[in-house]
Amino acid sequence: MTQKADIKWSELRFSYIECDYRFISVYKDGKWDEGELSQGHHISIHQGSTSIHYGQQCFEGMKAYTTKEGKIVLFRPDRNAARIRNSCENLLMAVYPEEKFIEAVKKVVKANERFVPPYGSGASLYIRPYMIGVGENVGVRPAPEYIFGIFVTPVGPYFKGGLTPCHFVTSKYDRAAPRGTGGIKVGGNYAASLLAHKEAVDAGFADCIYLDPATHTNIEEVGAANFFGITPDNTFITPKSPSILPSITKYSLMHIAENSLGMKVVEKEIPVSSLDQFSEAGACGTAAVITPVGSITHEGKKYAFYGEGNEVGPVTKKLYETLTSIQCGDLKGPDGWVVEI
Ligand code: PLP
Ligand code: COI
Numbered sequence: 112m113t114q115k116a117d118i119k120w121s122e123l124r125f126s127y128i129e130c131d132y133r134f135i136s137v138y139k140d141g142k143w144d145e146g147e148l149s150q151g152h153h154i155s156i157h158q159g160s161t162s163i164h165y166g167q168q169c170f171e172g173m174k175a176y177t178t179k180e181g182k183i184v185l186f187r188p189d190r191n192a193a194r195i196r197n198s199c200e201n202l203l204m205a206v207y208p209e210e211k212f213i214e215a216v217k218k219v220v221k222a223n224e225r226f227v228p229p230y231g232s233g234a235s236l237y238i239r240p241y242m243i244g245v246g247e248n249v250g251v252r253p254a255p256e257y258i259f260g261i262f263v264t265p266v267g268p269y270f271k272g273g274l275t276p277c278h279f280v281t282s283k284y285d286r287a288a289p290r291g292t293g294g295i296k297v298g299g300n301y302a303a304s305l306l307a308h309k310e311a312v313d314a315g316f317a318d319c320i321y322l323d324p325a326t327h328t329n330i331e332e333v334g335a336a337n338f339f340g341i342t343p344d345n346t347f348i349t350p351k352s353p354s355i356l357p358s359i360t361k362y363s364l365m366h367i368a369e370n371s372l373g374m375k376v377v378e379k380e381i382p383v384s385s386l387d388q389f390s391e392a393g394a395c396g397t398a399a400v401i402t403p404v405g406s407i408t409h410e411g412k413k414y415a416f417y418g419e420g421n422e423v424g425p426v427t428k429k430l431y432e433t434l435t436s437i438q439c440g441d442l443k444g445p446d447g448w449v450v451e452i
Pocket of ligand 1: 172332334335336337356357358359360361395396397398
């Protein structure tokens with residue numbers, strides 16, 4: 112077994128720690144090269160690259176976990192492969208074939224095995240695949256060349272405290288347009304979120320909640336995570352909108368809620384004015400895992416959830432335990448969810 116890196120795993124936060132290898136493949140003259148593992152933390156690209164000027168880039172976020180038996184596993188990598196394909200197609204970028212995407216993810220995780228946090232440490236190896244438009248250019252048009260890269264870094268909780276309620280405020284800004292790029296994972300959405308995030312944090316909140324960009328009346332996303340609410344009659348409700356990123360974690364939770372917890376699951380519009388219907392609420396995503404939403408403040412009114420917003424509700428806890436147990440191999444999930452490296 113590989114000797115693990117000398118890292119205090121339980122103290123990790125969501126930040127970049129240098130690992131040994133990354134994967135890079137280059138698309139040129141209409142085809143991808145073989146791709147290879149290399150060392151380093153920088154890349155050099157043409158100054159006219161479309162990714163620099165026109166935001167022609169996209170990325171993914173996924174994690175690797177160590178099981179009790181010491182195996183390294185991925186969670187639903189086929190979904191990330193499909194989502195980055197969709198993002199690339201939307202931005203007229205070259206597509207990296209889905210099977211090769213999974214193969215490359217496995218390769219780079221294996222090469223950085225000593226950075227995969229041990230079972231039970233509460234940390235995981237964050238995997239960041241990305242695609243950027245590169246090459247000589249100045250006009251607004253698809254790039255002549257592309258770089259597909261993957262780097263990894265061990266991480267702890269995205270929101271402070273892990274499974275601790277966090278408090279959020281609705282934003283006056285939009286991260287995406289009604290018929291824009293909200294449903295794909297492109298950098299522009301995140302650039303548009305920086306000011307909204309800063310204003311929320313400056314006002315003492317963990318992050319902001321985005322409302323639907325067309326009417327500003329419905330809940331959309333919780334920072335870089337999806338939203339769900341739980342009603343006292345055991346229904347899992349999550350927003351439906353084309354400007355929300357289709358979260359792999361959310362769709363997994365919907366499956367768990369329905370099939371393991373016997374809950375009713377509904378995807379529909381959630382007006383802010385209906386937040387009182389929820390006894391519990393949460394944010395979910397690869398980085399956020401499940402972060403309990405303690406409260407949402409909207410136009411000065413505070414909607415608090417379980418335990419007046421200070422406690423983790425029983426359903427949120429059960430969802431968290433079931434999801435994380437599947438992810439680290441303690442509990443058998445549906446076929447194909449957990450993929451061994
Ligand atoms: N929403 C946004 C805006 C995100 O950046 C993410 C993170 O990937 C999510 C939701 C959650 O998606 P997933 O569960 O696939 O990580
Ligand atoms: C993820 O959850 O993987 C994300 O991409 C969220 C954020 C770190 C951008």
